[in-house]
Amino acid sequence: MSPMAAAMLSSHPNLMPNVTAPAATAGSTRLLLHLGRRRHGSPQAVRSIHRRDTSDPFRGTLGTSRVDWKASCGILSGKAAAGSGSSSDKPLSPSGDPPAADPEPSDDDDDGKGGNHRLSAAINGVRTAAAAGALDLVPVSNLPRPLTIADLSPAPMHGSRLRVAYQGVPGAYSEAAAGKAYPNCEAIPCDQFEVAFQAVELWIADRAVLPVENSLGGSIHRNYDLLLRHRLHIVGEVQLSVHHCLLALPGVRKEYLTRVMSHPQALAQCELTLTRLGLNVTREAFDDTAGAAEHVANNGLRDTAAIASARAAELYGLQVLADGIQDDSSNVTRFVMLAREPIIPRTDRPFKTSIVFAHDREGTSVLFKVLSAFAFRDISLTKIESRPHRHRPIRLVDDANVGTAKHFEYMFYVDFEASMADTRAQNALAEIQEFTSFLRVLGSYPMDMTPWGAPSSSSTNPPPPPPPSSSAPASS
Numbered sequence: 001m002s003p004m005a006a007a008m009l010s011s012h013p014n015l016m017p018n019v020t021a022p023a024a025t026a027g028s029t030r031l032l033l034h035l036g037r038r039r040h041g042s043p044q045a046v047r048s049i050h051r052r053d054t055s056d057p058f059r060g061t062l063g064t065s066r067v068d069w070k071a072s073c074g075i076l077s078g079k080a081a082a083g084s085g086s087s088s089d090k091p092l093s094p095s096g097d098p099p100a101a102d103p104e105p106s107d108d109d110d111d112g113k114g115g116n117h118r119l120s121a122a123i124n125g126v127r128t129a130a131a132a133g134a135l136d137l138v139p140v141s142n143l144p145r146p147l148t149i150a151d152l153s154p155a156p157m158h159g160s161r162l163r164v165a166y167q168g169v170p171g172a173y174s175e176a177a178a179g180k181a182y183p184n185c186e187a188i189p190c191d192q193f194e195v196a197f198q199a200v201e202l203w204i205a206d207r208a209v210l211p212v213e214n215s216l217g218g219s220i221h222r223n224y225d226l227l228l229r230h231r232l233h234i235v236g237e238v239q240l241s242v243h244h245c246l247l248a249l250p251g252v253r254k255e256y257l258t259r260v261m262s263h264p265q266a267l268a269q270c271e272l273t274l275t276r277l278g279l280n281v282t283r284e285a286f287d288d289t290a291g292a293a294e295h296v297a298n299n300g301l302r303d304t305a306a307i308a309s310a311r312a313a314e315l316y317g318l319q320v321l322a323d324g325i326q327d328d329s330s331n332v333t334r335f336v337m338l339a340r341e342p343i344i345p346r347t348d349r350p351f352k353t354s355i356v357f358a359h360d361r362e363g364t365s366v367l368f369k370v371l372s373a374f375a376f377r378d379i380s381l382t383k384i385e386s387r388p389h390r391h392r393p394i395r396l397v398d399d400a401n402v403g404t405a406k407h408f409e410y411m412f413y414v415d416f417e418a419s420m421a422d423t424r425a426q427n428a429l430a431e432i433q434e435f436t437s438f439l440r441v442l443g444s445y446p447m448d449m450t451p452w453g454a455p456s457s458s459s460t461n462p463p464p465p466p467p468p469s470s471s472a473p474a475s476s
Contacts, residue, residue, distance in 0.1 A: 171312030234443025
């Protein structure tokens with residue numbers, strides 16, 4: 001027990017300790033000072049001190065008097081004073097007791113005079129010891145750093161070496177999107193979209209980067225359904241320009257090919273180019289583009305080509321038979337970055353917010369009201385997507401004249417250009433909530449303002465300054 005703690009115990013008039021001692025070993029007794037309750041009954045902490053007692057190690061097993069307790073505190077305060085040289089220049093005995101010239105406190109000290117004298121000595125000893133550096137103080141550098149708001153909710157600028165999950169194998173476009181969103185991250189490949197969601201939920205990964213739509217193939221409905229099923233939050237987006245290549249084993253010529261393998265989206269995006277190349281091949285769907293390249297390389301398929309990226313050709317030792325075979329040069333895939341916790345929305349840069357809602361009423365009046373809530377506040381919508389309701393896919397409507405009709409129940413996904421920190425967005429969602437049966441904010445996150453053809457960099461960098469003219473952007 002430190003001298004400071006001894007001084008605090010001996011000077012507090014409202015604390016009445018009950019002293020108990022367990023069985024001693026090697027002639028020493030541990031005295032546990034269980035501090036009593038205050039007058040209002042609040043529990044106090046537990047302290048412990050050690051005192052040599054060679055005469056009777058079992059003394060005080062059932063409890064001691066206030067005089068013995070004050071005597072223990074006096075011994076500690078005497079040690080502090082002796083150690084600092086303020087009360088005596090004599091060294092302590094090998095057993096740890098104070099010098100013989102300092103007598104043990106007697107029962108006569110219970111009148112309060114002796115206790116005040118020891119209190120003054122203890123305080124002086126503690127002050128001197130602290131000034132001399134005798135107290136074992138914890139260095140400030142070893143104290144834990146206080147949490148900040150950045151620790152609780154990561155800001156849009158994410159650090160490096162994050163574990164980022166993506167669907168596919170090394171060489172997939174999702175891996176390139178993860179590298180653009182989080183430079184120098186540790187990319188974790190997953191065989192399915194569902195596994196990427198679970199990897200973040202189970203703390204195997206810190207983030208997930210998954211595609212949601214393509215400029216040619218449209219929306220990836222599977223991931224929209226998973227966004228509603230899981231409780232992850234969208235914390236950012238990244239747009240990646242897709243550049244397809246026709247890959248085959250070294251030495252294989254195009255006229256020898258009888259089959260082309262790739263992801264269904266990639267096959268659809270290259271359909272016209274494959275026909276223009278004069279390839280009479282069958283199309284075979286695969287889980288992902290890089291996985292198709294890996295399959296061709298590992299199995300030595302000399303009659304089969306794969307549609308994948310140039311990086312996949314480097315990783316799996318394939319040659320590029322044709323470069324840039326996508327039907328449209330402006331082939332861009334939009335990815336979203338998912339995390340366990342949302343980020344704090346801001347208003348100092350362009351933000352986008354994604355929501356999903358449902359309604360129980362008939363007709364399109366509810367959807368019209370939702371769109372009007374945004375139009376009235378001059379909020380631009382960037383996407384609207386409908387998906388059948390999983391739990392109630394069909395609604396029955398009775399009509400005496402026509403009969404029984406069946407209608408689908410839909411969930412609507414909407415992206416709009418506004419931050420949740422903007423009062424316009426808050427008022428719009430408050431109005432929408434009045435006539436919808438379900439409303440959920442999937443995330444409010446910074447928009448990706450980097451050019452499509454830019455090299456891989458974080459999508460959360462500040463947007464570049466606007467061009468001097470407001471003319472339409474040049475085609476890529």
